[in-house]
Amino acid sequence: MSLEKPLILVVNDDGINAPGIKALISVAKEFGEVVVIAPDKPQSGMGHAITLDSTLHINKVDIEGVLAYSCSGTPVDCVKIAVNKLLDRKPDLIVSGINHGSNSSINVIYSGTMSAALEGALEKIPSVGFSLLNHSIDADFSAAKHYAHKIIKHLLNNSYSNEMCLNVNIPNLSAELIAGIKICRQAKGNWEEEYDERTDPMGRTYYWLTGKFVIEDDGTDTDEWALRNSYVSIVPVQPDITDYDLSTTIKNLENA
Amino acid sequence: MSLEKPLILVVNDDGINAPGIKALISVAKEFGEVVVIAPDKPQSGMGHAITLDSTLHINKVDIEGVLAYSCSGTPVDCVKIAVNKLLDRKPDLIVSGINHGSNSSINVIYSGTMSAALEGALEKIPSVGFSLLNHSIDADFSAAKHYAHKIIKHLLNNSYSNEMCLNVNIPNLSAELIAGIKICRQAKGNWEEEYDERTDPMGRTYYWLTGKFVIEDDGTDTDEWALRNSYVSIVPVQPDITDYDLSTTIKNLENA
Numbered sequence: 001m002s003l004e005k006p007l008i009l010v011v012n013d014d015g016i017n018a019p020g021i022k023a024l025i026s027v028a029k030e031f032g033e034v035v036v037i038a039p040d041k042p043q044s045g046m047g048h049a050i051t052l053d054s055t056l057h058i059n060k061v062d063i064e065g066v067l068a069y070s071c072s073g074t075p076v077d078c079v080k081i082a083v084n085k086l087l088d089r090k091p092d093l094i095v096s097g098i099n100h101g102s103n104s105s106i107n108v109i110y111s112g113t114m115s116a117a118l119e120g121a122l123e124k125i126p127s128v129g130f131s132l133l134n135h136s137i138d139a140d141f142s143a144a145k146h147y148a149h150k151i152i153k154h155l156l157n158n159s160y161s162n163e164m165c166l167n168v169n170i171p172n173l174s175a176e177l178i179a180g181i182k183i184c185r186q187a188k189g190n191w192e193e194e195y196d197e198r199t200d201p202m203g204r205t206y207y208w209l210t211g212k213f214v215i216e217d218d219g220t221d222t223d224e225w226a227l228r229n230s231y232v233s234i235v236p237v238q239p240d241i242t243d244y245d246l247s248t249t250i251k252n253l254e255n256a
Numbered sequence: 257m258s259l260e261k262p263l264i265l266v267v268n269d270d271g272i273n274a275p276g277i278k279a280l281i282s283v284a285k286e287f288g289e290v291v292v293i294a295p296d297k298p299q300s301g302m303g304h305a306i307t308l309d310s311t312l313h314i315n316k317v318d319i320e321g322v323l324a325y326s327c328s329g330t331p332v333d334c335v336k337i338a339v340n341k342l343l344d345r346k347p348d349l350i351v352s353g354i355n356h357g358s359n360s361s362i363n364v365i366y367s368g369t370m371s372a373a374l375e376g377a378l379e380k381i382p383s384v385g386f387s388l389l390n391h392s393i394d395a396d397f398s399a400a401k402h403y404a405h406k407i408i409k410h411l412l413n414n415s416y417s418n419e420m421c422l423n424v425n426i427p428n429l430s431a432e433l434i435a436g437i438k439i440c441r442q443a444k445g446n447w448e449e450e451y452d453e454r455t456d457p458m459g460r461t462y463y464w465l466t467g468k469f470v471i472e473d474d475g476t477d478t479d480e481w482a483l484r485n486s487y488v489s490i491v492p493v494q495p496d497i498t499d500y501d502l503s504t505t506i507k508n509l510e511n512a
Contacts (some may be wrong), residue, residue, distance in 0.1 A: 044308050049366075154509055188496070
C-alpha cells in the first residue's frame with residue numbers, strides 16, 4: 001500500500017440519486033479518497049450492456065461532498081469510462097451498490113450492479129457489489145452499511161487477486177439479527193416469466209414483464225440458503241462461462 | 257422426437273433486418289418449423305439486459321416467408337417473451353445470430369447474441385449462438401451457413417442436456433479453407449478502452465467508446481487459438497459464474 005490514501009470508486013445501477021449509493025459512499029469515505037460515477041437514470045436489469053452505437057455524456061454532480069459524475073450510459077460504461085478516462089490514478093477498490101433488491105442466484109447475470117463490479121475485476125481492480133434484499137426507496141441500509149464496512153476493511157487490509165470480484169447480498173434484517181457472513185456458490189435458479197398483456201389508448205397491445213423466481217437447488221452451500229438462514233452471502237465471481245463438463249460430452253461435434 | 261416437425265426459434269441482436277438473421281433462417285428452415293423474433297433495432301453489446309421499467313411492443317413482420325416478430329426490447333427480452341407468451345409450443349432448439357462480428361473470449365459476456373442463447377438454455381431449451389468474424393453488412397455467410405447446418409443437424413439428431421448452450425464462432429474464410437470444428441474453452445482476454453473525446457455544437461464534451469482487444473492467454477485449447485488457426489470454435493457455456501477457486505482463498509472473510 002502506498003502512502004497515498006486508497007482510492008475507492010463507487011458505482012451503481014439504480015442511478016446517481018438512489019439512496020443505496022449514498023449509503024455506500026458514506027462507508028467508503030471512512031477508508032480513503034472516494035470518486036463516484038453512476039448512471040444518470042435507473043439502469044436495473046442492464047446486465048453487462050455497453051454503449052456501442054451512441055455517444056456518452058458525463059456531468060459533474062455534487063453528492064455527499066465527494067467528486068461525482070453522472071453518466072448517460074450503462075453501469076458497465078460507468079466503470080470503463082471512469083477507469084480509462086476520468087480518473088487520474090487506478091482505484092484500489094471498486095464498490096457497486098448498495099443495490100435496492102437481491103442479486104443472488106441467477107439474478108447476478110441480469111444485474112447492472114454486479115456487471116459493473118465484474119467489469120472492475122476485468123480492469124484488474126478488486127471489486128465488490130453490495131445488494132440489500134429490500135426494494136423500497138425507504139429501505140433501512142444500516143445493517144448493509146455495517147457489513148459493507150467490515151468487508152471493505154478486510155479487502156483493503158489483505159492482498160487478494162486484483163481480479164477478485166465479490167457478490168455480496170445482505171438480508172433485510174437489523175445487524176443484530178444477521179447470523180454472520182457465509183462464502184457461497186451461486187444457487188441454481190431461474191425466473192418463470194409471465195407477461196401482463198394490455199391495450200394502449202390507440203388499441204395496440206403491449207406487455208409488462210412480470211414473473212416469479214424459482215430456486216432449483218437445495219444445496220446448503222448456496223447464496224439462497226445463506227440468505228434464507230439470515231446470513232450475508234458472499235459469492236466470488238469471475239467472467240469465464242465455459243461449461244467444462246459439457247466440453248467432454250460434445251467432443252464428437254468436432255466430427256459433425 | 258415427436259412426429260411434429262421440430263420447432264426452431266431464431267433470434268439475434270443485430271435486429272430483424274440484419275443479413276445474418278436471414279442466413280440463419282434459411283438454414284433453420286431445412287430442419288423444421290421456424291419462428292423468428294428479433295429486436296426492432298440493432299442491440300449489439302446489450303449483454304444480458306432485460307426491460308424492467310418500460311413496456312414491450314411486438315409487431316408481426318414478414319421475413320423470408322416465416323412467422324416473425326419484431327420486438328422493442330433486448331435480445332434476452334425476445335427469448336423470454338417468445339417462449340413465455342408468443343409461441344404455442346416449446347421450441348426444440350433456439351439459434352441466435354448469425355452475428356456480424358466475433359463473440360469469442362470475453363466478448364461473450366457483452367454479446368446480445370450469446371445472452372439470448374444463454375437465456376434459451378435457462379428456459380431449458382438447447383440453444384446455440386453463431387457469429388461470423390466479419391462485421392461488414394456485405395459479409396459472405398456461406399461458410400457460416402455450411403457450419404450452422406452441420407451443427408443444427410447434429411444437435412437435432414442427438415440428445416444432449418436441454419440446458420446446453422453453445423458459442424459458435426466462424427472464421428471469415430471460405431468453407432474449403434476452414435480446418436474443421438474445435439471444442440474450446442473461452443480464452444482469457446479483455447478490452448483496453450480508449451475514449452474518443454469530442455465537443456458538440458453547443459460546446460459540451462461527449463465520448464465515443466473505442467478500444468483494442470487484448471488476448472491474455474496462450475493456451476492452445478481456447479476459442480482464440482482455434483479461430484487464429486482457421487477452425488470453427490465451439491465453447492459450451494453456462495450461467496454459473498461462481499469463482500470456485502477463490503471461494504477457498506477468501507474463507508476467512510467469514511470472520512471479518
